Amino acid sequence: MRKISVKxxxxxxxxxxxxxxxxxxxxxQKIAHSRIDEQLSALVTRGNNHRDVLETYYNQETISHIALMEVKSDTEVVIINEQGEVIISSAEMNHQIQNVLNLAKKDISRNGKVIDDNWKSGAYIATVTPFTAGANKGYLYMFQDTGQIKQLMKQLNRHFLIAGIATAFVTAIIILILSRIIAKPLIKMKEATKKLSQGNFSIQLENNSNDELGELAKSIQLLSSELNHLKTERNEFLASISHELRTPLTYIKGYAEVAKRGHLGMDERLSYLKIITEETTKLTTLVTELLELAQLDNNTFTIQKEVFSVYDSLQKVSQKLLPSFKQAEITLLIVCPENIQILADPVRFEQIIVNLLENARKYSPKGTITTVEVAKRNTGIIISIQDQGKGIPSSDIPLIFERFYRVDKSRSRELGGTGLGLAIVKELIDAHHWDIEVSSKINQGSTFTIIVRDES
Ligand SMILES: Nc1ncnc2c1ncn2[C@@H]1O[C@H](COP(=O)(O)OP(=O)(O)OP(=O)(O)O)[C@@H](O)[C@H]1O
Ligand SMILES: [Mg+2]
Incomplete structure (x- = not known):
């Protein structure tokens, strides 16, 4: 569970x-060295002091006195003459002392020097100071038992060990607390995303920090509300689809039942069959449009852009739609300079125009005019489709591009659209990175304006 904090x-x-x-x-190291240096220099100084006394009063009494002074302390003194013969020693001679006395006596200044500082394995540390008292010359050796230094080091080590353990302990506790503080929001987010994956989109993450973790929490929160929105949208969409499918199916079933009855005349039967055919066509269109939208949603379709003449394309569309406009007694006017070129997917472009023109025709009364106007601007091309129809209430305008949205919900069977036309138009406009704007006045007409920006 808390792997991240452990890590x-x-x-x-x-x-x-x-x-x-x-x-x-x-x-x-620093403390140990300075302690040992202190001991060594104290020993050198002691030797030098003895030397001073020796040089001032060189006689047997002084020599004995110096030796006597060292008997009671943990230091020892050995004085030898130039020939290396021991004049006096406060300690019993042993081979370690002898070894030191045998060491070469080169480069020894008047102030003496450390001759043996091996406190770790030796029994003594030693210093040597030369002396000259008239004709008597020689060396004064000082020895100090290393036991004391060893004891000192032991103590130092013990103190360091205790301090080390205490620091490690405190560090561990502080880090434990800190890592929990750092890991806590991560663990919470992990739990939140787990909930998300299980389909529970109503998660609550408090994000009071401004750092990356806070940002992440915000993103997860946003994701959850977006998923929640998608979920409700999907449910609504499914509900609308089943409703849309059910309506024509009910008609088909109902009229098929009626048409089955034996006593019907041929004309009556034919009119029922005609309705059935119409409803079947509507179902086919609905399913085709749904498939189209699903494709648009999945981005499985690609826009194949090419440059073509808007005028030519609009001529083609108008030829296709003219019969239905004639039947509805609506005039279709196309105002377009012949030299305007557009970069778009020609099939999709036609689809957009056809959808908008069919709406204009469907929602306009007889005797009105529908105008398609194309104009070139500095920034691109403006295409407007203007009708003189019944218009769209301003409260409905933001919603008409939604799937299955119709202003007139209680539409009759004849006027019935599926409410998918504009949703497809919007998807296609988005896929081209264009914009579409709507303005409308009730009973005066609507204008759909496509804004095509030049791509450079
Ligand atoms: N030119 C227009 N004049 C008035 N109302 C319109 C116009 N265009 C669209 N509408 C309103 O917007 C709604 C949505 O239009 P949309 O084209 O998406 O669906 P539809 O025309 O009902 O069905 P279809 O999927 O067959 O096109 C329409 O039902 C209609 O109420
Ligand atoms: Mg339509």
Whole structure:
């Protein structure tokens, strides 16, 4: 469950802990060295002091006195003459002391030097100071038992160990808390997306931070409301489809039942069959349009753009629609300069115009004029389709491009459209990256304006 916090925690812990270990090591080295240096220089100074005394009063008494002074302390003194013979020693000679005395006595300044600083394995650390008292020359050795230094180091190590463990412990606790704080919103988001995947779109994520996590939470929240919207939209869409399918089917079934009756005259039967045929045609159109929309939705269709003459295309459309306009007694006027070229998918372009013209024809009374006007502007082409029909209430204008939306819901069987025409037009306009605008006045007419922007 909390894998992410464990991961973050471990990572941080390893990082910070190794940094702490490095720092502790450096600090330990520094303290240890300075302690040992202190001890060594104290020993050199002590040797130098003895030398001063020795040089001032060089006699047997002074020598014994110096040796005596060291008997009671943990340091020892050995004085040898130039020939290497031991004049006096405060300690019993052993081979370690002897070894130090045998070391080469080169480069020794008057102020003496450390000759053996191996405190780790040796029993002594040692310094040497040369002396000259008249004709008597020699070396004064100081030895210090390393036991004390070892003890000191042990103590230092123990302190460092305790401090190290305490720091590691505190670091671990702080990181544990921090990683939980970091991981908590992530875990919440994970749970939220899990809910989303299970179809529960009503999730609530509090996002009070302004960082990337907050942004992510906002995106997930947005996604959930969008999915929720899609879900309701899909349900409504399905409800509309089943309704739309059921209506013609009910007609077909009803009229087929009636047509079956034996006592009907030929004319009556034919009129029923005609209705059945009409309704079947309507169903076919509906299914075709639905398939078209589904294709548009899935982006499985592609727009194949080419440059063609708007005038030619409109002529073709008008030839196709003229009979139906004539029948409806509506004049179709096309105002288009012959030299305007457009970059579009010619089939889809025709489809857009046909859909809009069919609406103009369907929703206009006899004796009116429908005008298609094309004009070239600096930015592109404007195509407007204007009718003198019944118009669209302004409250309905934002909705007419929705699927299955019809202003007149209680439409008669004759005037019945499916409410998909404009939805398809909108999809095609979007696919071309164009715009469409509607203006309308009740009982005066509607104008649909397509705005084609030049693509450069
Ligand atoms: N030129 C117009 N004048 C008046 N009302 C219109 C016009 N064009 C569209 N409408 C209104 O907008 C609604 C939606 O139009 P749309 O073309 O999408 O569907 P339809 O014409 O009803 O059916 P079809 O799918 O067969 O085209 C129509 O039902 C109609 O009420
Ligand atoms: Mg229509």
């Amino acid at each position: 973050i925690g471990l990572l941080f812990f390893c990082l910070i802990f190794s940094m702490e270990v490095c720092l502790f090591f450096l600090l330990h």
